[in-house]
Each structure stands twice: as structure tokens, then as C-alpha cells.
Amino acid sequence: xxxxxxxxxxHARLEGHVRRTPLLSSPFLDEIAGRQLFVKPECLQxxxxxxFRGAWSAISxxxxxxRARGVIAFSSGNHAQGVALAARMHGIPSVIIMPFDAPRMxxxxxxxxxxxxxxxxxxxxxxxxxxxxxxxxRGLTLIKPYDEPLVIAGQGTTGLEIAxxxxxLGIERADVLVPTxxxxxxxxISLALEAKAPGFIVHPCEPEGFDDVTRSLASxxxxxxxxxxxxxxxxxxxxxPGEITFPIMSRLCSTxxxxxxxxxxxxxxxxxARLKIVVEPGGAVAxxxxxxxxxxLGETVIAVCSGxxxxxxxxxxxxxxxxx
Amino acid sequence: xxxxxxxxxxHARLEGHVRRTPLLSSPFLDEIAGRQLFVKPECLQxxxxxxFRGAWSAISxxxxxxRARGVIAFSSGNHAQGVALAARMHGIPSVIIMPFDAPRMxxxxxxxxxxxxxxxxxxxxxxxxxxxxxxxxRGLTLIKPYDEPLVIAGQGTTGLEIAxxxxxLGIERADVLVPTxxxxxxxxISLALEAKAPGFIVHPCEPEGFDDVTRSLASxxxxxxxxxxxxxxxxxxxxxPGEITFPIMSRLCSTxxxxxxxxxxxxxxxxxARLKIVVEPGGAVAxxxxxxxxxxLGETVIAVCSGxxxxxxxxxxxxxxxxx
Numbered sequence: 001x002x003x004x005x006x007x008x009x010x011h012a013r014l015e016g017h018v019r020r021t022p023l024l025s026s027p028f029l030d031e032i033a034g035r036q037l038f039v040k041p042e043c044l045q046x047x048x049x050x051x052f053r054g055a056w057s058a059i060s061x062x063x064x065x066x067r068a069r070g071v072i073a074f075s076s077g078n079h080a081q082g083v084a085l086a087a088r089m090h091g092i093p094s095v096i097i098m099p100f101d102a103p104r105m106x107x108x109x110x111x112x113x114x115x116x117x118x119x120x121x122x123x124x125x126x127x128x129x130x131x132x133x134x135x136x137x138r139g140l141t142l143i144k145p146y147d148e149p150l151v152i153a154g155q156g157t158t159g160l161e162i163a164x165x166x167x168x169l170g171i172e173r174a175d176v177l178v179p180t181x182x183x184x185x186x187x188x189i190s191l192a193l194e195a196k197a198p199g200f201i202v203h204p205c206e207p208e209g210f211d212d213v214t215r216s217l218a219s220x221x222x223x224x225x226x227x228x229x230x231x232x233x234x235x236x237x238x239x240x241p242g243e244i245t246f247p248i249m250s251r252l253c254s255t256x257x258x259x260x261x262x263x264x265x266x267x268x269x270x271x272x273a274r275l276k277i278v279v280e281p282g283g284a285v286a287x288x289x290x291x292x293x294x295x296x297l298g299e300t301v302i303a304v305c306s307g308x309x310x311x312x313x314x315x316x317x318x319x320x321x322x323x324x
Numbered sequence: 325x326x327x328x329x330x331x332x333x334x335h336a337r338l339e340g341h342v343r344r345t346p347l348l349s350s351p352f353l354d355e356i357a358g359r360q361l362f363v364k365p366e367c368l369q370x371x372x373x374x375x376f377r378g379a380w381s382a383i384s385x386x387x388x389x390x391r392a393r394g395v396i397a398f399s400s401g402n403h404a405q406g407v408a409l410a411a412r413m414h415g416i417p418s419v420i421i422m423p424f425d426a427p428r429m430x431x432x433x434x435x436x437x438x439x440x441x442x443x444x445x446x447x448x449x450x451x452x453x454x455x456x457x458x459x460x461x462r463g464l465t466l467i468k469p470y471d472e473p474l475v476i477a478g479q480g481t482t483g484l485e486i487a488x489x490x491x492x493l494g495i496e497r498a499d500v501l502v503p504t505x506x507x508x509x510x511x512x513i514s515l516a517l518e519a520k521a522p523g524f525i526v527h528p529c530e531p532e533g534f535d536d537v538t539r540s541l542a543s544x545x546x547x548x549x550x551x552x553x554x555x556x557x558x559x560x561x562x563x564x565p566g567e568i569t570f571p572i573m574s575r576l577c578s579t580x581x582x583x584x585x586x587x588x589x590x591x592x593x594x595x596x597a598r599l600k601i602v603v604e605p606g607g608a609v610a611x612x613x614x615x616x617x618x619x620x621l622g623e624t625v626i627a628v629c630s631g632x633x634x635x636x637x638x639x640x641x642x643x644x645x646x647x648x
Contacts, residue, residue, distance in 0.1 A: 016492075022343055024368060027409075028436065043600040044348060085351075105648065112352065168340075272639070276367040276632030278600040308600030312643045315596070319636045324429065 002149040002248070004195035007156035007188065010057040014157055017089065018053055019045050021158075023165045023302070026274040032291050036300045038169075039287060040162055041277045043308025047113065049235075049283070050158055050185055050306050051082030051145075057154025058143050059086050067092055069139035074127055076102035077235050078307050079145040084115035095140060097131050103234075105311055146184030147242040155185045159192025162302060166197060173199040175297040177257065177286035179306040180204035180213050181236035183245030189304070190252035201298075204249065204256045205286040207233035207264060214256025216241050217249060232261040232314065235282035235307055255296075257289035264288045268315065269322035271305065280310035281318070326473040326572070328519035331480035331512065334381040338481055341413065342377055343369050345482075347489045347626070350598040356615050360624045362493075363611060364486055365601045367632025371437065373559075373607070374482055374509055374630050375406030375469075381478025382467050383410050391416055393463035398451055400426035401559050402631050403469040408439035419464060421455050427558075429635055470508030471566040479509045483516025486626060490521060497523040499621040501581065501610035503630040504528035504537050505560035507569030513628070514576035525622075528573065528580045529610040531557035531588060538580025540565045541573060556585040556638065559606030559631055579620075581613035588612045592639065593646035595629065604634035605642075 024039045042050040059071060070093035073083040080096040087094035096110050100119035111117050118134065120127050135142060144151060166174060176193060178186040186204045193200045204213045210231050215223040224240045231237050241249065259267075264281040267288035271279045279287070283306040290303040348363045366374040383395060394417035397407040404420040411418035420434050424443040435441050442458065444451050459466055468475060490498060500517060502510040510528045517524045528537045534555050539547040548564040555561050565573065583591075588605040591612035595603045603611070607630040614627040 019346055019348070022346060022368065024343070028433075041600075044346065048600050109352075269636075272602055272636070276365075276372050276602040278596055278602065312593075312596070312647060316640055316643060319640060323636060 002152040002156065002188065002191055004191060006149065006153040007160060007192050010150070010153040011157045011160055013060040014053060014056055014154065017056055018157065020161055021045060024275045024277070028274045029270060029291065033294050033301065035294060035297065037290055038302045039275055040158065040302060040304045041275070042158060042304060042306050043277055043279050043283055047078070047081040047085050048308045049078035049082065050155055051078040052086060053157050054151035054154035054184060055079070055082035055086035055143060058148060058150040059090055061150050062141060066141055070094060071143050072097070072131055072135050072140040073143045073145070074131055075145060077106050078309060080106065080110040080115070081113055081309070083143050084110050084113035088114035095134055097127050103311060106309060146182035147244045149244065152184050152188045152245065154188070156188025156192040158185070158304065159189035160196060162189065163193060163196035166302065171300055173298060174300040174302050176200050176202045177205050177289050177301060177303045178202060179236050179283055179285045179304065180206055180256070181238040182242045183213060183249050184242065185306060186253060187245040187248040190248060194252055201254045202252060203254050203289070205289045206236065206256060206258055207231045207282070207285055208258050208260050210237045211256060211258045212240050213249065214258055216246060217253060217256055220250070222246050233264055233282035233285055235280055235309070236285065257293050259285050259288040259293060262321070263292050265318040266322045267291060268310070268318035272319065273324050277305065278308040278310065278315070279305045280307050281314065283307035326476040326480065326512065326515055328515060330473065330477040331484060331516050334474070334477040335481045335484055337384040338377060338380055338478065341380055342481065344485055345369060348599045348601070352598045353594060353615065356594070357618050357625065359618060359621065361614055362626045363599055364482065364626060364628045365599070366482060366628060366630050367601055367603050367607055371402070371405040371409050372632045373402035373406065374479055375402040376410060377481050378475035378478035378508060379403070379406035379410035379467060382472060382474040383414055385474050386465060390465055394418060395467050396421070396455055396459050396464040397467045397469070398455055399469060401430050402633060404430065404434040404439070405437055405633070407467050408434050408437035412438035419458055421451050427635060430633060470506035471568045473568065476508050476512045476569065478512070480512025480516040482509070482628065483513035484520060486513065487517060487520035490626065495624055497622060498624040498626050500524050500526045501529050501613050501625060501627045502526060503560050503607055503609045503628065504530055505562040506566045507537060507573050508566065509630060510577060511569040511572040514572060518576055525578045526576060527578050527613070529613045530560065530580060530582055531555045531606070531609055532582050532584045534561045535580060535582045536562070536564050537573065538582055540570060541577060541580055544574070546570050557588055557606035557609055559604055559633070560609065581617050583609050583612040583617060586645070587616050589642040590646045591615060592634070592642040596643065597648050601629065602632040602634065602639070603629045604631050605638065607631035
């Protein structure tokens with residue numbers, strides 16, 4: 001299981017390869033939020049999302065002989081790009097299994113980062129069978145997106161940075177808001193902060209209609225989403241909390257926060273105008289929660305923006321619907 | 325005159341108040357540029373541009389009794405916001421003299437950062453007379469945008485960061501490209517790099533039609549621009565190189581690079597898609613030069629993106645004209 005020692009080991013392996021993203025802020029956003037608000041922009045990470053951290057952590061920990069045969073992943077988005085680039089930087093092959101109707105830009109980027117992309121039909125084909133066959137034939141190692149201790153450890157390095165950067169600013173208490181799908185990111189951050197910033201409270205953040213983690217934390221068992229797609233926040237939509245991540249979240253996370261798609265778009269527009277960063281709607285749900293649902297939060301909030309891989313048309317929509 | 329000791333002193337005064345912006349990169353941009361390309365995103369600085377550095381440097385160096393009376397600046401844009409916020413963070417009043425037809429967002433932001441904004445008519449009124457009267461009546465200190473050694477020293481702290489960050493990456497030789505108006509930013513960076521990274525070559529970058537620095541470096545004397553406005557890159561349009569900055573640029577800078585407005589917009593669109601940062605056209609001229617005019621440059625280029633204060637309509641135009 002992932003613990004602080006694993007996260008610190010991942011941090012050491014990531015050193016010199018990962019970007020240390022800054023903490024940003026704006027008096028304009030503080031005013032909207034009604035509190036001191038910091039943003040950790042993981043959209044500025046390699047491949048445009050935090051997923052690069054977990055991918056690097058898992059790949060760099062493999063036995064060299066096993067690693068040399070290559071890795072495989074299932075993903076329609078950010079995890080795909082993270083695994084593809086981390087594999088290329090290790091000089092090994094990667095195969096990414098993606099639904100053929102995934103956003104064009106994400107498929108093209110994954111290819112451009114050096115992966116072999118295998119497309120499948122979500123309705124007619126069994127992606128696990130396709131992946132298992134390829135993995136066996138070629139001796140590839142599966143890199144899971146969140147239910148994998150080494151991946152959680154890699155995502156947790158974001159939490160180490162938050163703890164350090166907050167300490168530099170003299171912050172001893174804060175609510176930390178994290179966009180959450182399967183829960184790998186928020187689990188890693190929670191474990192890091194438990195050890196390094198015990199006064200911090202972590203809230204998973206989700207889009208309305210896909211609030212499986214929030215409901216699961218409330219009920220004490222893993223709840224499923226009714227729908228599997230249909231949110232602008234596609235990057236963080238998963239069927240239910242992970243098997244490995246749910247116990248971590250149950251132990252360490254406070255209540256979940258839920259925002260509408262429109263609030264996520266509003267946060268995208270404000271991040272453009274006030275922070276000069278590009279955030280995808282799913283990556284902006286924690287910022288949206290801080291801005292529009294902060295009532296129960298303390299004086300200082302740190303909102304993580306998890307990714308920035310947004311198509312231009314969605315971005316334009318955010319600017320159109322939410323002019324300054 | 326500004327020297328490395330002044331820049332290091334400014335660095336010490338800025339410590340804990342300025343953001344250390346990261347170095348970003350993307351394999352997609354490397355491919356377009358045909359070389360290794362790093363971007364220093366000063367659009368992520370407080371107030372969305374490097375101008376905060378120079379403003380803080382100048383204000384923090386004032387005698388406390390003088391400083392307490394307040395500061396005044398002439399600016400239609402980024403310098404205004406930098407001075408306003410740096411003054412507010414010092415707890416002192418600021419007055420900014422702006423043309424009444426400056427971009428609405430820049431006027432509103434300057435007010436929101438706490439400045440008293442005094443608007444004037446560029447055609448009918450004498451802004452220097454307005455400023456001199458106010459300064460005398462209230463005992464305000466003028467903070468010039470570039471022809472001021474303390475401001476140049478503050479901008480030079482960007483160069484110290486570039487030298488450190490490049491050293492961490494093992495880079496010993498690089499072309500450093502800097503968006504240039506009056507020359508304060510490129511002068512400060514050149515002075516810092518002369519001392520800390522002597523293998524680096526600095527190129528001022530400008531928009532077509534407003535290439536006074538490029539022409540002045542070629543002719544050896546201060547040349548003027550024919551037009552005073554009409555570029556999308558309004559943030560970096562000045563009548564001619566500064567009196568103090570020109571000798572520094574002459575001694576330390578290599579040839580200037582000139583890009584079209586459309587190339588600047590293309591760089592804005594690529595920074596959106598590939599780096600997840602928001603850059604204004606004027607702030608993107610160095611990135612545009614690296615991407616589209618890199619023929620004479622070496623294997624490694626560091627392009628500074630100087631600011632991100634762009635209205636949504638101009639940003640949309642960049643995305644519309646340059647889809648991925």
C-alpha cells in the first residue's frame with residue numbers, strides 16, 4: 001500500500017524529470033472566493049496534467065528488464081499522454097488502448113508522444129481482452145490509471161510540493177480541493193499531507209451527476225455513477241471510486257464538493273483572465289468549488305487545477321458564456 | 325547604472341514577494357522550432373507580466389518616508405498594474421496616468437489593484453504636465469517604465485532565474501529571446517546573463533513596423549518608430565529605445581528578431597495548446613521568433629513570454645486563425 005515513504009521515493013525518482021508547478025493566486029479570485037485562494041496548476045505539468053507524475057513513478061520503479069519490454073495502458077485522455085511521454089523518456093515502447101471516439105486531439109497527442117495507439121469500439125469490443133492479448137504477446141506491463149500504489153505515490157508528489165510551498169508562505173491550516181475521478185490524485189495528495197501538513201483538510205471535487213466519490217464518502221461504501229459519459233468534465237468521469245483508493249479517501253478525506261458544468265466553465269474563464277493558465281473543465285472543478293461553494297471552508301484554500309487538455313471550441317464556449 | 329550587484333540586491337528585496345516562474349517546454353514546440361525550446365512564462369507573474377518585478381524593485385528601494393507619500397506612473401497597461409499592486413503590497417498610495425482609450429480591462433484591473441487612475445486625452449492633453457502637477461502637489465515619486473536603473477534591476481531578476489534554471493538543466497549555451505519595447509526587460513536580463521551565464525546570447529524581439537530596437541542595434545543610434553500604435557502587440561510598442569537602456573542593449577544584445585502580428589497570434593495559439601498558458605500577442609513575439617525565425621539560432625533557445633493580459637476577443641481571434 002502507498003505510504004509516505006513510497007511517495008518520497010517516487011519524489012526522488014521524479015526529481016529532474018517532473019515540473020515543480022508554482023502556487024498561483026490573484027486578488028480578484030480571493031475576492032470572489034471570499035478567502036485567501038491559491039491554485040496549484042498541474043495543467044503546466046508535462047503533457048498538460050498531473051498524470052505524468054504517476055506514469056513516471058510506476059515506469060521508473062519497474063525492473064529494468066521488465067521495463068524494456070514496454071508498457072500498456074487503457075485511457076481516453078490524460079493518463080494516455082502521461083504514460084506515452086514517460087515511456088518515451090525512458091526509451092521504451094508503449095501501447096495505449098483508446099476508444100475510437102475519444103477526442104481527436106488526445107489521440108493525436110498520444111501518438112505524437114511516441115505511443116502505439118490501438119483504437120477499439122466501446123460498444124462492440126472488450127477492451128480488457130484486447131489489452132490482455134497484447135500484453136501477453138509482447139510482455140507489456142499494465143500501468144493502471146489510479147488503482148496502483150506506485151501511481152498513487154507519483155500523484156502524491158504534488159502533495160509534497162503543496163506542503164513545502166504552503167510552509168514557505170507560512171500557511172499552517174488550509175482546505176485543499178482536488179479534482180477527483182477514480183481517486184488516485186486525491187489519495188496521493190491526502191497521504192502526503194497527512195505526513196507533511198497535518199493541519200490541512202482535503203476535499204475531493206466532482207461534477208454534478210458524476211459525484212460517486214462524494215456519495216461514497218457519505219454512505220461509507222463505493223457508490224456508482226448512473227451515467228458513464230455526458231459531462232463536459234470528461235477527464236474525471238469514472239464509474240466508481242477505486243478499490244485501492246476508496247479506503248484511503250475514506251480515512252483521510254473530508255466531504256466532497258460538487259459543481260455544475262457551468263460553474264466549471266466559469267472557473268475555466270476566470271483562470272484564463274486572472275491566472276493566465278489554460279484549464280480543462282474537469283481540471284477546474286476544484287477551483288469552481290473554491291469560488292462558488294466555499295461556504296464551509298476555512299480562511300485559506302488551495303485548489304488544484306489537474307489538467308489543461310481542452311479543445312479550442314470548449315475553451316471558446318467558456319469565454320463566451322462567462323465574459324469578465 | 326544597473327549592474328549585477330544591483331540586480332542581486334533587487335532579487336533579495338523581491339524574495340518572497342515575486343513568483344519564481346518555471347521553465348516550460350513541449351516536444352510539439354521543439355519540433356516546430358527545429359531545436360530545443362524552453363519558455364519562461366512571465367505571464368504567470370503577479371499582475372500577469374514581468375512589470376511587477378521592476379515596480380517592486382523600485383518601490384522597495386525608496387526611502388521609507390518618501391515611499392509613504394506614494395508613487396505615480398504613466399502607463400496604459402502592464403507597468404500600470406505592476407506599480408499598482410506593488411504599491412498596495414507596500415501599503416502606499418499610487419496614481420496611474422492612463423490614456424482614456426486604453427483597453428478597458430487594463431484600466432479596471434489597475435483600479436482594482438488599488439491605484440487611483442487619472443485618465444487623459446492623448447491628443448489634447450499633456451500627460452507629463454498632468455503627472456508633474458500631481459507629483460508635486462502630493463509628493464509622489466515617479467516610477468518610470470524602463471529608463472530607471474532600479475526598474476531595470478528588477479526586470480533583471482528574471483535573468484538570474486533563467487541562469488539558475490538553465491544550469492539545473494545542464495544548459496551552457498543558449499539563445500535567449502526577449503519581447504522588447506523600451507528595453508528595460510531585455511537590458512536587465514542581458515546584464516544578469518552577462519554575469520551568470522556568459523555563454524548565452526540575447527536577442528530583443530519586436531513586432532513588424534515597430535522594430536525600433538532592431539534597427540537601432542543595426543545602425544548604432546536610437547531610431548524611432550514611424551507609427552505609435554496599430555499593432556496587436558500594443559504592450560511592447562514604444563517610440564524608440566530608452567536613453568539608459570540603449571547603451572546596455574548595444575553592448576550586450578545580439579541582432580533583433582522581428583515577427584508579424586499573425587506570427588505573434590500563432591504563437592499565442594500554440595502556447596494555449598502546447599504549454600497551457602495565456603500569452604498576449606506582444607508577450608508572444610519572442611516565442612514567435614523562436615518558432616518561425618529560428619534559422620540563425622543555436623541548438624537551445626529560451627523564449628521569454630513577457631505578459632498575458634489579453635482580452636478574450638483577441639485570444640479568440642488567435643484560436644480561430646490558428647487551429648491545431
